[in-house]
Amino acid sequence: MESEQLEILDFLQKYAPFTFLTPETLTDIAKTIDVKYVKRDTPILEYGQKVTEWYVVRSGAIEIYLRDGTLYNRMTEGGHFGESGLLTRGKNRYPATAIEDSLLYTIPEDVFLSAYENHEEFAESIELESRSRLRQVVSKATQANELMSTHVKKLLNKEAVCTAPDTPIHAVAAHMSEQGVSSVLIRDDSGIIGIVTDRDIRNRAVAVCMDLTQPVSEIMTTDIVSVQHDRMAIEAMLTMLHHNVHHLPVLRRDEPVGVIALSDILRYESRNSLFVVSRIYHQETVEQLEELKTEVQATFSTMVNQESSSYMIGSAMAAIGRAYKQRLLELAHEKLGPAPIPYCFLALGSMARQEQLIVTDQDNALILDDSFDPARHDEYFKALATFVCDGLDKAGYPYCTGGVMATNDQWRQPLKVWREYFTQWIEKPSPKSLLDSNIFFDLEGVYGQAEFAHNLQTLISQKARGNNRFLASMARNALQRTPPIGFFKNFVVEADGRHSRTINLKRRGTAPLTDLIRVHALAIGSRAHNSFERLNDIEQAKILAHGRTQDIRDALEFISSIRARNQAEQLAQEQVPSNSIVPDDLSDFDRKSLRDAFLILSNAQKYLRFRYQPNRSAH
Template identity: 30%
Template sequence: MDEDLQTIISFLETVHPYDSLSQDERARVARSFGYRTFPAGRTIYAAGSTLDGLFLIHEGAVEIIDTLGDIVSLLGPRNSFGERGLMRDGLAATTARATQDTVVLLLPVTEFRRLFDEEAAFRRFFQRGRVAEARVAEITTQKVGDLMTRGPITVPHDLSVREAARLMRDRHVSCLGVTEAGRFAGLVTTRDLTNRVLAEGLSADVPVTQIMTRDPVTLAPTALGSDVLHQMLERRIGHLPVIEGGTLVGIVTQTDLTRYQAVSSAQFVRDAAMAETVGQLAAITARIPRLVAQLVGAHHAHEVVTRLTTDIADTVTRRLIALAERDLGPAPVPYLWLACGSQGRQEQSSVSDQDNCMILDDAATPDDMTYFAALARCVSDGLDACGYVYCPGDMMATNPRWCQPLSVWREYFTGWINRPDPTAQMLASVMFDLRPIDGDTSLFQTLQQETLEKASHNTIFVAHMVANSLKHAPPLGLLRGIATIRSGEHKNHIDMKHNGVVPVTDLGRVYALLGRLGAVNTRARLEAAEAAGVISPSGARDLIDAYDLIARTRLEHQARQIRQGQKPNNYLSLSDLSDFERSHLRDAFVVVRTMQSSVGHSRGAMS
């Protein structure tokens, strides 16, 4: 096979949606691609010109410029461009220009349209126009404080060029801040080392002040992403220092902007699906907090953020199962891996502990249990290595109690319903949030429906579940003010999990039980409960609005912590909120308390 053709095929195997094509189809597509090279600064095409095809970056970087001259996107390897024009009238809607020496692959128009018509995955990928446009809007409206790389490295003004170069090499950075008398004075970059030292034949012993850019253009953390793009375009620079109070607090580079646009849940899912080791999966999940902060900063709804985050956990779990089966061999009987807790409800705000179980086909023998114990251990250990730590309550498939044939699971649920003691209530609450992740879903479908039917008709069990849902109360004090934690490490804070979202989660579970609703996600349960008449339209809308505010406030708090380099938690200080925000949060808590009282009265009527 031609070496260039094999290079293209190997590259396409790492690029979505080409990686979803069959091997023969991918080889055919590879033959239709052509190479084009563009030096830095060269226009690839101008707005209004006829497009020759779809461009795919192999090496280098490309900036996309709108008709007003504003940069709307900075693209790197594996990014495509030109599809919007191809899907409309064949004319370029924007201008594309190489910012570095760039190599692109060009897919001819006819081949693009054939793939668009014949390949569903290809069509879905390039029909994401609204999403792409939204991401452009995201970067231009983001605060610089959310885009910048924090903790920039600074050096004294008398440091030698040689030592500066070594520091940049060892710390894997492309620039250093230079200080004089403790204040930011200038910037030195790897390009300065090339253009001002090597090219000019300067000694490596000269101080960095001799080659640095003194008093470079800077921005404040409160500036917008559009300010960064405009400055980089106008001044043709690749690094922008971020200054606050005369101190260098961050750097924004073209790489940061490219990386920002590359951070998407789809990219995480794709990378996780292709991972070959637990270490590779752990490297992916380590980036989830940054994704959460970015999604929150772009003002996505809380249910979108948590759904996208959970999708990554699901993919990681499925990949770990596949890797385990690769090592252990195929399962002896059909089985189903399920998640419960926040992953089951698709409400993960970041990496959290794991809650899972397995349902096995009733044909499983005692000897088969050895295989499933090994499978559970491989997956659970892998999840722990990826940051989904072991469940403190041992609600995991590694616990033999939670790795059983379907008939045993039926006995579990029947026993909890018929004998609703406190332990049964707790277990039922967890298990009502089960959601299939991988395997034979038929093992769960009938079990779920059977359980909902039995449970909803047992008024004593329902009453106990209602009582259990009232154990977590919103943080309301006297006169309906917001009550904070009185002592300990989190004194004067609100627990936005156990006193914020959990009370609504518990209510949603009760409504699903009362209405025999199959939804597991809290917001979906509330909407389904309204549609089924379990709660009134006005009560449902009030509770959904309250839940949205509480969940969004929690996510915004965690995103702030992530941006500040802290580990996110659920403890919010009222001092972080304005009077306006506190007032609305208090109103949301009042709504939750009111709905709890309503459910409590229903419980009294049952008993």
């Protein structure tokens, strides 16, 4: 070796992960290294840049940033960077800049990947520098998305503008123009009692030739939805999605500190799901709703490509699905007339949990008022259910193959019958009855009398908590789907059929995870719908060993993100999206992380079996 290569070899031997390589491999690497000098304040890697080499800092200092410019890490002598882009065979996600005059060793991509794939300890050292491999990749993905890492208060650029309820409408409009705002909060001595937007003034006052000297209270919206200033921007966006509002008051405790407008969120997402929801509400026919399918798919793909978390994607897609249901019900009323008695239309399963992706079917039901008389009312509600379910199928939500739809007479019943259903399922459980009814334990009212759904949720919470026989039966069902990991911790793939050599990430991954999370949530009386929110309740209840809840959260996030990414790639290739992946098509890094996630699921199922003793449910 030349003297310069010997000097490089001597340097590398001092630092991990090179200490885990054989002398022969290390010598071969030293021979391939190129030396680069970069001046202070020089960018080395830009966001989105193709990564073709691995960087080791010989001298100087390098700073690594998140996409929003936040400092993520600082590298000095012996530090390395660029491995994230190489391991995912993609583009750089973490910009790097020299903050001092620096000397870098660069190692070609093929040389780095060869060392990574053939030397386990070398690979482990790289992956485990920041806690576990899975925790690292999930936390980086979360930090990389600005909506997940930005607080609501950072979105505010003006203080809240308030006025009294007796202020004339024309004076409010002038004040809004003077302050350069699109909304005003209405408050009296009791606090905030309403909000008025520029759209309200236009539609509720000017368009109908209203006397503009009338008090603003005549046109204000009193059903106020708000968010606390210390919450994350993602929560603000999801709140706006859930309630279809374009202005969201921000409170510090009970005091308003500002208002977030739709435009404040849009700069974080180029093809925003808020736009799609708004478009859904403005369609006049089922055929027009059907035409939005491509926009929904494009929104999903954009969120995946922007590295949004599965929590964010699932919540946004569920909000879109909920908007479809609500608009179809409005169109149904236009066709059929008003409902003869109060009712609540339920979303079930992944939509109720706010964990929906682009591959989904429809699961729904109807709760009718206890005054329901089949002879007088059922013809209307059957027609209503048929209109909505047919419309959902056209809009891209296929009929449920198991018949869990409001068109099924069994799932179109008065509240008292639904209470009997759940009482029977919980107090006299059997694995068979709960297998058929499992999906009903994830329910949300999306239209009509929401208190009907709340009534059932209260019943479930009260009767399920501490009911050992019921929980044992639920646990037994939750253990029927196991992760695809063999005895030697290798993947077990489908052997034949259309999806041979694949793994169904829903059936063997996210579904058993959500099942076991649901059992724990029912055991502690959690009222949360979403699996991640249920995990927060489970963590507070301390029914799992320290760190286990975070492990389950990471496993669910990672498997869901791989599932979403696979569906987005299939859409991009004009294929029918599915839940099945070919493990060999994943990068080595993703395969190892996916194996880690499945092992966490396996261990979580072992604990479920220990805690709830599901075998006793068969007696």
